[in-house]
Amino acid sequence: MLITDAALVDGRVRDVRVEGERISAVERGLTPDSDERVIPADGRLLFPGAIDVHVHFREPGFPHKETWETGSRSAAAGGVTTVVDQPNTDPATTTGAGFDAKATLAEASLVDYGINGGVTPDWEPDVLFDRPIFALGEVFLADSTGEMGIDAELFAEAVDRARDAGATVTVHAENADLFDEAAIESLEDDSDADSPPSSPTGRSAPADAWSAYRTAEAEIDAIERAVAVANDADAPVHVAHTSTPEGVDAAVDAGATCEVTPHHLFLSREDLPRLGTFGRMNPPLRSEDRRAALFERVADGTVDVIATDHAPHTVEEKEQPLLEAPSGVPGVETMLPLLLETVRQGRLEPERVRDLVAATPAKLFDLPQKGKVEPGRDADLVLVDPDRPRETQAGGLHSKAGWTPFEGLWGVFPELTMVRGTVVYTRDPETGAETFGPAVGENVRPEE
Template identity: 65%
Template structure:
């Protein structure tokens, strides 16, 4: 199968013809220089006035399979990814069973045969993990390693963390860290929020409880342990400017989520416990400071921490509601809206969601529109915005914390040359489950 994209505007503003042959990008040439007849293509896509971007790599998703398929599974999660322009996802280990042994890795990879997009599987760390078997299997990275409990209760002690980081360094494997120090949580904040009815008078209590200081301290500790072993540390879902600065100053990499980038504690009156996540939402001042660092290059990656739960699960007290929000389908649309509104450049978005994740984690052939690269491509019209509605999204959970916001959604997503999502014309259609393990 071959496809010719004509007069496509790339993220850097160049207008090019892009020829896809099979699974790869065969040619990138000046617009108008590739003749469909000469190339003998099966399909010609006129991209005049539209942008052709590399498929996004979401380095942090929880597709919930095995163990929690009432929330999400590989089929529904990957459909949501494809509809949002994400062509590679990296699944985290806090499933049931957790991905802490080679056998568990094999089991999850087998389930991922249902994925429409390419994928990686992270190996995790618990008290009974099996590093020997784990590192014999094609894990994407080590992590998300939890320094405090979150969904799945996988928080570990300092000695085990140091041992795991040293082992990952010996295996030349990146360590992705969930950095929060539980010793610095403000437990009194939850007590103050309890109104005596089992519900909460203050949905902001979770942000007051899991303090910004707890994140900053844990980032510093993770970086120090990494330095002792000369390990590559990647700080997941950094929610504070202090955390970003600490990672940047140490030469480590970090990611920011769309919810920490675009939402703050001021949104919790509307979101309630649907806005509970770990780390929690921060002050508007901190949110703005994080956005500044995303724009100026201090942040390496935007990843979603896509962590769906059902509406019934989230509709509980702040003590009982599970942490996490969906986001794999809305990441790129929201960032493209930031481009439209002048807060980010298109090149910066390309780097944050495609080129940089490929570089940080060493994913060959991904993240760029270049000859010889995988034909992971997303076609978007920056003039075509639509309101984000949970009912229109494809995650099994059926809701979004970004309800009512504007986004720029793809009209076409290719995974290694195959159509994963197509919204051209009337309706939409999805492709087959062609996803591959990028570490296999």
């Protein structure tokens, strides 16, 4: 096919030819062949497909929260063409059998994918590293959904094994010893004080206690410890969902890479009266000052990657009292639209967004065929109209969660998403009619 008059992130307007799964030409004045499908871009932005290196698609084990089909549809509708799934499913992706079960389910994906191997006391490193895992992680240094937290000794062993296998370690860095138990003791003693909200916009005053409980110091300390272990072992480490500017600085100063999530970038503790228990996540939302400082580090190039930590739970699950509600929010469909809205507002440059969600993830995680609109690369392409933003509404999204913490925020959503030359999503900007393509997703770490 031929996409004509497309605006690229660097401001050039070019025609882009796709042959098979790859981009074959990016030039001016390309003439359509007789059998080519022509897609007139008419000056709209043609963006490389986003690579979300941190999702939880919940299968196997929790298909009522999300499936590979629903999660990948949500990804495609948000311009994400590659996802990396984390290991805290049931069974966990810590054994050969766990990996194989997930790999079979992932064949339902509309987008390309990687599958991370996890670490628990009973993990099977030899078998896992014989499988086509994407990376080792999310390695949990404190319990989160799935209760896969490990101790320092096992973490050091995992780093050594990953180094020998040539795999990056992705770490969930929180030190549970520095959690503030006093922040939630009153909730444990007084159930009446913790009445759940009736909807994602309901009110739950104690929700802020979760941010007070899982302290910023717990994250900063764990990042410093984890990166020190990795540096001693001469092993690459990537810090997941860094929620504080101090955590970003600690990672970068020590030579590690890090990611920031959209919820830590666009939401803060000031949003908790609106979100209630729907705003519980790990690590938690931080102060508005820290959120603003985090955005500055994204804008100035300090942060390497933005990834969603897409962690869907149902409305019914999130409506429980704070100490019973699960941690996590959906976000794979809203990451790129929210970032493109910051471009429209003049807060980020389009090249910076390209680097954060496509080019840099491709470089850091050895995906040379992805991340840019260039000849020879995979035809993972997203067409958007920067002049047609729309309001984020849960009813217009596709995750099985059925809600979003970003309700009411504006975003620039895709009109077309392509995975290796196959159109997997379209939306008519006039009527809102949507179509989804076939499940063409493949593992980006193919077996040799």
